Amino acid sequence: MDHFIFTVLLLSGVSSCAGLQYHFVNKSMNWTEAQSYCRGNYTDLATVEDTEDMKMMVDITVQQGYKGLVWIGLYYGDTWRWSIQDNMSYSHADTGFRNWSQKPIYYFGIWFIGFFLEGCVMINTGGDWFIGRCWNKYPTVCYQENNAGGIYVINSTRRTWTEAQIYCRQHYTDLAIIRNSEDNQKVTRQLTNNTWIGLHRNWVWSDQSSSTYRNWTAGRPLNNKASCPVAAIGQGGTWMGTDCSARFPFICYQDNLVLVRENKTWKEALLYCRQNHVDLVSVTSEKVQRWVREMAGEASTPYVWMGLRYSYTLNFWLWVSGEFSCYQNWSTGNGTGWYRDEGGRRVWSTGAQQAGGEQKWVSLSEDIELNFICMK
């Protein structure tokens, strides 16, 4: 078996990193045209998750000899939206019911009755809805779907709206959706404080990424017309809100992971990836792990194969792509390199990602047939 792993490492001459690659496109287009161009030729307009991404984007563009303004994938989503609608199964769940408070609120030094650019919605003990700053911390009301119209569960821990969303998605169906006055009463009865519900209006990424990274030049744009940001490459890539109909070059990204929904043993999966793409995926950082987790969630098997294999002579887990990394994400009791099969024999193992649950890594026998993720 160890012989196999070395052959595997030798065969893998291609060095490729899992994840996304940015591409600078030197064509002057408005934001929507740039979006179709990227979707047609790459994955989508660029999503940025952190300063590392931003730096990568700036470097690639400067290398091409351009230091001006570029479109990225962010735009202003000008409608209120329920968190639960991010899941395609609930995309039409909005009944249009709203219970806005009639009292004005003070925001950025101005009194508003209704609406401003970026906001998340709270409900008070009287059942009225207010717009709050998404980064303030409040208790949360989650929604658990059932056959009887769903139940609402309050959690009194204070969280930002995004933290509340993550919490509810982990433990229940999602942040609360309120579809009618009956729902509103069900929630209000349990309240002792202002509490986040699932309604929000925000900047959104073209690819629906949940990235909360922002890199505004100075403050955040408050003008409704400035609804697509451009990144100023010459100024470290900081963003300015601009009219979406202006024309600029732009940055697309190419996602190089693909989930193969076929059931194969680990070796078959490895061969398939090498014949049709580049290799089985290496998960060498938290960022790659996030993409792999998302993809694994779409699998039809409870685990998906990664390019991870234990070498019993080296006493070491190896990525078949030959990448080295200290990153690991084992589920408790896994990653020891071997486990005992039903007959009590030690079986040397290969690494797989859990599709659901805590979505960590498990060590499995290579003969199990699973979906898998290749690098393109």
Ligand SMILES: *[C@@H]1O[C@H](CO)[C@@H](O)[C@H](O)[C@H]1NC(C)=O
């Ligand atoms: C893809 O790129 C080609 C070459 O630049 C361009 O002609 C074509 O319109 C692009 N596709 C889309 C869907 O924009």
Ligand SMILES: *[C@@H]1O[C@H](CO)[C@@H](O)[C@H](O)[C@H]1NC(C)=O
């Ligand atoms: C971009 O395209 C324009 C017009 O086609 C050209 O003049 C310019 O040199 C190009 N810039 C880069 C950085 O490729």
Ligand SMILES: *[C@@H]1O[C@H](CO)[C@@H](O)[C@H](O)[C@H]1NC(C)=O
């Ligand atoms: C979307 O909702 C369906 C139906 O409740 C559920 O089975 C599925 O797991 C959800 N998907 C995600 C990504 O949350």
Ligand SMILES: *[C@@H]1O[C@H](CO)[C@@H](O)[C@H](O)[C@H]1NC(C)=O
């Ligand atoms: C971009 O241009 C196309 C046609 O050239 C137009 O249909 C579209 O509305 C424009 N988009 C924006 C945001 O102005």
